[in-house]
Amino acid sequence: MKISESDLIINPDGSIYHLNLLPGDIADTVITVGDPDRVGEVSKYFDKIEFKKGKREFITHTGYLGKKRVTVLSTGIGTDNIDIVFNELDALVNVDFETREIKKELTSINIIRVGTSGAVQPDIPMGTILASSYGLGMDALMNYYLQKLSGDEQILMDDIKAHFGHLKNINPYLTAASETLLNTIGKDMAKGITITAPGFYAPQGRIVRAKNAVPDFIDLINSFKSNQHRITNLEMETAGIYALAKVLGHNAISVNAILASRVNFEFSKEPNKIVEQAIKMVLERI
Ligand SMILES: O=P(O)(O)O[C@H]1O[C@H](CO)[C@@H](O)[C@H]1O
Numbered sequence: 001m002k003i004s005e006s007d008l009i010i011n012p013d014g015s016i017y018h019l020n021l022l023p024g025d026i027a028d029t030v031i032t033v034g035d036p037d038r039v040g041e042v043s044k045y046f047d048k049i050e051f052k053k054g055k056r057e058f059i060t061h062t063g064y065l066g067k068k069r070v071t072v073l074s075t076g077i078g079t080d081n082i083d084i085v086f087n088e089l090d091a092l093v094n095v096d097f098e099t100r101e102i103k104k105e106l107t108s109i110n111i112i113r114v115g116t117s118g119a120v121q122p123d124i125p126m127g128t129i130l131a132s133s134y135g136l137g138m139d140a141l142m143n144y145y146l147q148k149l150s151g152d153e154q155i156l157m158d159d160i161k162a163h164f165g166h167l168k169n170i171n172p173y174l175t176a177a178s179e180t181l182l183n184t185i186g187k188d189m190a191k192g193i194t195i196t197a198p199g200f201y202a203p204q205g206r207i208v209r210a211k212n213a214v215p216d217f218i219d220l221i222n223s224f225k226s227n228q229h230r231i232t233n234l235e236m237e238t239a240g241i242y243a244l245a246k247v248l249g250h251n252a253i254s255v256n257a258i259l260a261s262r263v264n265f266e267f268s269k270e271p272n273k274i275v276e277q278a279i280k281m282v283l284e285r286i
Pocket residue numbers: 033034035076077078114115116117200235236237
């Protein structure tokens with residue numbers, strides 16, 4: 001069936017609406033970062049840059065690490081942007097832009113987020129590089145998609161609903177990381193459940209001037225336990241990435257540079273160094 005011109009918007013030059021990329025522009029390994037300035041911090045390690053493109057906050061560099069073609073792309077902040085980036089990345093590989101039909105043979109790509117995050121457990125200090133075993137979304141993105149949980153995800157989800165069920169306005173969603181990427185890119189890294197929040201301040205338990213509706217949010221988060229699982233950190237994209245990657249048939253992992261300790265009330269004085277370390281670890285393992 002043809003996808004309509006208002007469902008899938010293709011620019012006059014044949015590129016996809018927001019990302020401004022042509023089919024063929026992305027490699028089958030895509031590194032996503034939140035901050036557009038971080039794209040160059042990743043691609044400076046490429047042996048060759050094929051091209052640089054961009055529109056709004058979505059900056060893309062595709063190039064080579066040795067013989068391996070790699071794309072690095074900025075998503076900006078939040079899961080509303082993840083909705084755009086993931087649907088457009090998927091369309092670039094799985095929709096024929098000439099016929100507007102879904103391709104008969106679907107392609108799965110590997111997506112690796114390198115982001116920044118705040119830890120909520122006292123034994124996870126600033127400077128830790130942590131791979132998210134699960135993404136737990138506290139935002140509303142997955143209210144709009146159908147998602148099927150695996151048995152393991154369902155067991156964990158039941159405990160999450162019991163723990164957070166009194167927060168009536170929040171409908172949490174949960175997705176596991178790609179097991180293969182967790183065992184390769186994430187090998188030897190600290191691991192835990194990452195909460196994706198729909199904001200940086202009260203949605204992550206921060207108090208500045210506005211009063212928080214959920215008191216002691218960090219205590220509520222770090223006291224959660226389900227078998228060996230616990231919540232380790234907070235950021236703003238991972239759960240949307242994991243959920244949409246799974247819905248669309250791609251593999252995803254999120255690597256978090258821990259810049260803040262929310263339980264020790266500290267923020268790193270050298271955030272760039274920690275991010276640099278996370279980038280290098282990921283590039284060595286691709
Ligand atoms: O450093 P990035 O990848 O943007 O990630 C984190 O930093 C931003 C907030 O400062 C949010 O996007 C959060 O997820």
